[in-house]
Amino acid sequence: MDHYETTSKKSYDKRAAGYDSDRTGKFTQNYKELLLEVIGKTYNIKPGDKVLDVACGTGTLLKMLGDRYKIDGYGVDISNNMVKVAQQKNPSFHFTVATASDLSIAKDNSISLITVSSAYHHFPDTGKFLREAYHVLKPGGAIFIAEPYLPTLLRPLILFILTHFSTSGDKMIYTPQQINAAFRKNGLQPQPTTIKNHIQICHAVK
Numbered sequence: 001m002d003h004y005e006t007t008s009k010k011s012y013d014k015r016a017a018g019y020d021s022d023r024t025g026k027f028t029q030n031y032k033e034l035l036l037e038v039i040g041k042t043y044n045i046k047p048g049d050k051v052l053d054v055a056c057g058t059g060t061l062l063k064m065l066g067d068r069y070k071i072d073g074y075g076v077d078i079s080n081n082m083v084k085v086a087q088q089k090n091p092s093f094h095f096t097v098a099t100a101s102d103l104s105i106a107k108d109n110s111i112s113l114i115t116v117s118s119a120y121h122h123f124p125d126t127g128k129f130l131r132e133a134y135h136v137l138k139p140g141g142a143i144f145i146a147e148p149y150l151p152t153l154l155r156p157l158i159l160f161i162l163t164h165f166s167t168s169g170d171k172m173i174y175t176p177q178q179i180n181a182a183f184r185k186n187g188l189q190p191q192p193t194t195i196k197n198h199i200q201i202c203h204a205v206k
Contacts, residue, residue, distance in 0.1 A: 012057070012079035019058050019082070031118040031146040031199055032061045036068070038194050038201045039113070043142050045069040049112035052076070052136065054100050054129070055119030059086025062093055065115075074105055101128040106136040114143040121147060121173050130186035137206040143188065148173055149200040176200050 015022060039045065047070040053062045056075030065071050073093035077083050080097050087095045096105045100116075100123045114133050123129050133143050150173055174182075179202040180190035188204035195201075 009078045012077075013081045017081070017085070019085070020060065028057075028118045029060070030197065032064060034194070034196060034199050034201060035061065035115060035117055035144055035146045036064055038203070039065075039115075039144055040068075042191065042203065043113060043144075045071065045113060048072055050074060050106070050110055051113045051115065052103065052106055052111045053115045053117070054103070054133075055116060055122065056086055056095065057082050057117075057119075059089045059093070059095070061115060061117050062086070063090055066090065066093070071113075074111070076100070076103065076105055101125055101132060103129075103132040103136050108135050109138050111136045112138055112141050114141070116143075116145045118146055118148070120145050120179070126174075126182055127186065130182055130188065134187045134206060139206055142191075142203055142205045143183075144201060144203040145179060146199060146201050147179070149176075149195050149198050151198075176202055180204070 015024070045051070049069070049071050051062065051065055051071045052074040054076055056062060056077045059075055062073040062075055066073050073090055075083070075086055075093065075095045076098040077086065078097065078099055083095045083097050094105065098105065114137060120126065137143065176193040176195070180193070183190045183204040188206055190202070190204045193200055193202050
């Protein structure tokens with residue numbers, strides 16, 4: 001576990017119990033709601049499809065997807081306490097404590113949909129994560145990543161603040177072009193990016 005992962009784990013272990021009602025939890029709800037909207041417009045989820053939420057936090061996004069689509073939910077998160085809350089919230093789903101680079105909770109070619117909500121910028125090795133994602137996705141499966149979208153003029157300042165002063169393990173804020181290039185490099189086919197209210201939804205299919 002590297003510096004960013006250790007920092008993230010400590011931060012979210014402390015905040016897990018009250019995360020859904022604290023400022024960050026309420027802010028990231030916007031990402032989940034936009035993800036749900038974009039997925040509904042661009043991907044045909046069927047009842048029983050296996051959906052894997054990486055950095056699942058307290059399991060809110062999986063619950064939203066489960067309530068709407070009756071999915072078979074899987075979640076991984078680096079924080080033990082977040083996973084405990086997620087399991088309580090979704091007792092029929094499958095959760096484990098793991099980094100984004102370890103998706104062994106799922107078998108190869110078994111997952112229909114992978115989601116990442118406001119967490120990709122924490123991952124210390126996005127390439128390894130995307131390689132893992134490629135292996136567990138079914139042919140025709142999709143990955144959706146919701147991330148902050150920074151205006152060009154503000155990017156240098158915000159990146160400096162995040163990477164030097166964040167206590168949550170923020171590593172990097174990526175442009176849509178960078179995420180789509182990473183998709184291509186790891187065998188995934190990028191689809192049109194959605195940008196709304198300083199949130200970007202990048203997605204790709206296998």
